Amino acid sequence: MPEQTKVETTRLGSRIVWQDAPRSLTGGELIGDVPETILPLVIARLRVLNHEPNTPSRETSLAITHCEEALHWLEARRRDREERAVSGTFAP
Numbered sequence: 183m184p185e186q187t188k189v190e191t192t193r194l195g196s197r198i199v200w201q202d203a204p205r206s207l208t209g210g211e212l213i214g215d216v217p218e219t220i221l222p223l224v225i226a227r228l229r230v231l232n233h234e235p236n237t238p239s240r241e242t243s244l245a246i247t248h249c250e251e252a253l254h255w256l257e258a259r260r261r262d263r264e265e266r267a268v269s270g271t272f273a274p
Contacts, residue, residue: 205270218260221253 201214
């Protein structure tokens with residue numbers, strides 16, 4: 183499961199600080215956000231919007247499904263990279 187997000191929420195919105203180096207160069211630490219930390223926030227927000235009065239839509243439901251699918255494949259990629267011992271590197 184992804185580590186906690188580094189997104190900063192303010193009165194005016196959120197600021198995302200992207201991870202810009204592999205963990206092998208950051209002492210194994212996640213020092214910024216990766217798509218796997220942001221997508222759960224997007225999914226949660228879309229679910230809220232899809233259940234408010236008069237706003238549920240097929241399109242929002244499809245967007246939720248596709249975000250969930252994207253998260254699934256990113257997590258599958260992470261597991262594969264961990265199994266091959268290349269996680270946190272630039273190796274393909």
